[in-house]
Amino acid sequence: MDVYQEAVCYLESQHVPVEAETGVLEEDVFQEEAVSCLLSPLLPKSLDFPDTPTLSSPEEMLERRLVVLKGILESEEVYLRELEALLMPMKALRASAGTSQPVLSSRQVQTVFYQVPELRDMHQSFFSGLKARLSAHCQTEPGPGVEGEMSYTGFELMVGDLFLKMVNQIGLYGGFIENYEEAVEVVRKCTHSDPRFRTLAQSMMSNNSSDKTRTKYTFEALLYKPLDRVTKTTLVLRDLLNTTPMEHGDYTLLQEALRLSRSFLSGVNESSQCKREVTLSHGMRRQLMRDGFVVDASEGERSLRHLFLYTDLLLCTRFKQATRGKQDQYRFCWYLPLAGLKLRWVADQERSLDANLRLHTIRTKMHLLRQQLQQNAKGSKGLALAARSRKKLEQMELMLLTHSPVYTLELHSPSCKSHTLLLSSLYELEEWREAIHKLTTDIENEESLCGTLSVAIHSACGLQQPACVYVCVEVDGYEFYDKQAQTHSSVHSLNPHWDQELSFQVDGAQHLRVFCVSQSDGQDDTVLGKASVKLESKTLNKRWRRQTLHLSQVEVTLSLKYCPHPLEPPSSTAQQQPVFGVPIETVAQQEGVLVPHVVRCCVDEVERRGMGEVGIYRISGTTSEIAMLKTAFNSNLREAVTRLRSAEVNAVTGVLKLYFRELPQPLIPTVMFQSLARMLEIQDINSRLVSMLSLLHSCPDPNRHTFLYLLHHLQRVSEKQDVNRMSLQNLATVFGPSLIRPPVVGLGQDGPTVDISQEVVVQVQVVLYYLQCNNLPEAQTSLPHDTDAEDETTHM
Structure with a gap:
């Protein structure tokens, strides 16, 4: 198969139709994501709907709007029944997981139903609110014989806040989407291996409202429903906005909801782009290395083109801007294989007099158009005029881009095909030349x-x-392994701390890129600064190397460690290991810390907004919210911390208490219970203090430092007892039974046993005594990242 045929097959495999006619490729339309080989499943062709017909009067728009809202309500009802059908077997499967012959393990149940209950609750709340408002509106709507303001009654129906509230929670779909492939894999695997699950998975039933009929689904088909639904959210918002008059109270709210929905889909698609790979027929792995706009002068005249550089070819396309409601499109122009490609660049000495005159005219018109736009922005009239001026300005900018470049890059292939590209920046030309040259020479970098x-x-x-604030870290190299990771988001602070370890399997990595990002509720994230660090094997080793990076206004302190070794073949991305119900030593080792992140994050959140809460740690939070946060901590730390910030503070304290209760071994090991009970009887206070602190030092490091970290926090809580009514005695009563537990009778524990009636007294008194100590050792939250050299500061 020659290179041309391979390129054609490749484009067709990406659903990009290419037809050959008399040896010339026809200009076929294909989507931007297909060109990039990174098409996300969340932008299906269903988004390419025709525009809603323009309605001539507010009366017609409001009438159509009511029809659209009723359709949305019916669609929501069907979707809720599908989610209920999907959740129907969850309780039974979860109960089965605890038996000797489980259908699914607890981990598999969590994977299959991840985020589904939360999605059901979100849509149930939206459905109930929308149904109530539509019902109330229909009951008060004037009859057909009423004149006057009858046509405008639709202005009284306000639903924009319901849609905006739902879209503000659309992030729940993010976790579902990330987990979707693994959930489907579990369903497929168990369907083939377990007849009991096969019977269940192939006969899921959903009621069809009033007619009492039932629809039969497969498990996999129901799992796909949320993926389908999240794209439809954007569609229905667009249709609803198109039928809502601009002067309607809902218009601004619906605009914002549509923007957030589109932004969410765009973010998911960008995330998926980083993970998708393409393998060619000859086994080579194709990657997109660079893309951008250039001017193509190959056919005797200048044309603005979008150029894509892959690991084995250059693909030139013509950009076609989207019409309203459509996606941006490209048309195929030409391609050149990189094998044997020769490069030559020159700079035009000067433009002709006609060219300079034309550019001057374009720039003058652009200046005048910008002034018009500024004047229109200050006045109350001229929206249509401003739109026309803005469109003309865009056209002028394209003309300027097309006629201003003076730097020429010539491409010559062994097949005698040549193309000439023009660029306005020598810097940009050199970057293109270096990127192409690096791929054509195919030199392995030993560093x-x-x-x-x-x-x-x-x-x-x-x-x-x-x-x-959170920190995002990226590495380069081959696309075989995940190359991006993020810390959790810090609490609201001037000096955020994470002490979080991120690990990468790297193959061919040369650079580390660090981004510091500020996260604001209800607003887009803001990049505070970024830096790139050159990775050199001679300066990195198995010992930590500490650095301080200067990223614009922010300085980030980090440590690097590198262990060279042969890599295993890439495997599916493993889910984060659970933290609840797992020995604290295991969690600490997994996270590379001494105090688990769940403890630190909960404590930070309580100290941020709960210190003045009456009965803090004594009053329980909502069970469902605590369970939701527990699930989040077990699966995605960053998502958990984001949810933590908006949760009720009593739910935050409930999560912290639940974590300690569910430890397989208490924070103070059971074997120390009797020793602590005897120490409470020591009359001399100094001797008792020395003995109890000495016993504490014999605890494993994660236990000791977590205990000390919690004690210092509880002491700070008690300092506010005049407001929160939580004295040291109250706090010891709450935490004592969770942190210290007596030995189980009959398990071979040495020494005399403590009377059951005295167990709680010992638990509370031990914690209280430690809380009353004024000279408790400080807690270390993370493992020391020791280095032989002093800190290095890199300014970027």
């Missing part, structure tokens, strides 16, 4: 890393105002 790269993100400073 690239192959093995495990660990990055410990410690802290940041230099923020201008308190913010919730």
Whole structure:
């Protein structure tokens, strides 16, 4: 198969139709994501709907709007029944997981139904609110014989807040989408291996409302429903906005909901782009290395083109801007294989007099158009005029891009095909030339890393105002392994701390890129700064190397460690290991810390907004919210911390208490219970203090430091007891039974047993005594990242 045929087959495999006619490729339309080989499943062709017909009067629009809302309500009802059908077997499967012959393990149940209950609750709330308002509106709507303001009664029906509230929770779909492939894999695997599950998976039933008929689904078909639904959200919002007059109270709310919905889909698609790979017929792995706009002068005249550089070819396309409601499109122009491609670049000495005159005319018109736009923005009239001026300005910008470039890059292939590209920036031309040259020479860089790269993100400073901040880390190299990871989001602080370790399997890595991002509720994330660090194997080793990066206004302190070794074949991305019900030593080792993140995050959140809460730690939070947060911590730390910030503070304290209750072994090991009970009887206070602190030092490091971390926090809580009514005695009563437990009778524990009636007294008194100590040792939250050298500061 020659290179041309291979390129054609490749484009067709990406659902890009290419037809050959008399040796010339026809200009076929294909989607932007297909060109990039990164098409996400969340932008199906169903988005390419025709525009809603323009309605001539507010009366017609409001009439159509009511029809659209009723259709949405009916659709929501069907979707809720599908979610209920999907959740129907969850309780039975979860109960079965605890038996000797489970249908699914507890982990598999969690994977299959991940985020589905939350999605059901979200849509149930939206459905109930919409149904109530539509019912109330229909009951008060004037009859057909009423004149006057009858046509405008639709202005009284306000639903925009319901849609905006739902879209603000659309992030729940993010977790479902990330988990979807693994959930489907579990369903398929268990369907083939277990006849009991096969029977269930192939006969899921859903009621069809009033006619009492039932629809039969497969498990996999029901799992797909949320994926289908999240794209339809954007569609229905667009249709509803098109039938809502601009002067309607809902118009601004629906605009914002549509923007958030589109932004969410765009973010999911960008995320999926980082993970998708394409394998060619000859086994080579194709990657998109660079793309951008250039001017193609190959056919005797200048044409603005979008150029894509892959690992084995250059693909030139013509950009076609989307019409209203459509997706941006491209048309295929030409391609050149990189094998044997020769490059030559030159700079035009000067433009002709006609060219300079034309550019001057374009720039003058652009200046005048910008002034018109500024004037229209200050006035109350001229929306249509401003739109026309803006469109003309875009056209002028394209003309300027087309006629201003003076730097020429010539491409010559062994097949005698040549193309000439023009660029306006010498810097940009050199970047294109270097990228193409690097791929054509196919030189292996011996300095690239192959093995495990660990990055410990410690802290940041230099923020201008308190913010919730997270750090994103990326590595380059081949696309075989995940190359991006993020810390959880910090509490609202001027000096955020994470002490979170991120680990990468790297193959061919040369650069580490670090981004510091501020996260604001209800607003887009803001990049505070970024930096790139050159990775050199000679300066990295198995010992931690500490650095401080200067990212614009922010300084981020991190440590790097590199262990070279042969890599295993890439496997499916493993889910985060659970933290609840797992020994604290295991969790600490997994996270590379001494105090688990769940403890630190909950404590930070309580100290941020719960210190003045009456009965803090004594009053229980909502069971469902605590369960939701527990599930989040078990599966996605960053998502859990994001949810933590908006949860009721009593739910946050409930999660912390639940974590300690569910530890297989208490924070203070059971074998120390009797020793602590005897120490309480020591009359001399100093001797008792020395003995109890000495016993504490014999605890494993994660237990000791977590216990000390909690004690210092509870002492700070008690300092506010005049407001929160939580004295040291009250706090000891709450936490004593969770942190210290007596030995189980009959398990071979040495020494005399404590009377059952005295167990709670010992638990409370031990914790109270530690809380009353004024000289408790400080807790370390993370493992020391020792280095031989002093800190390095990199300014970017």
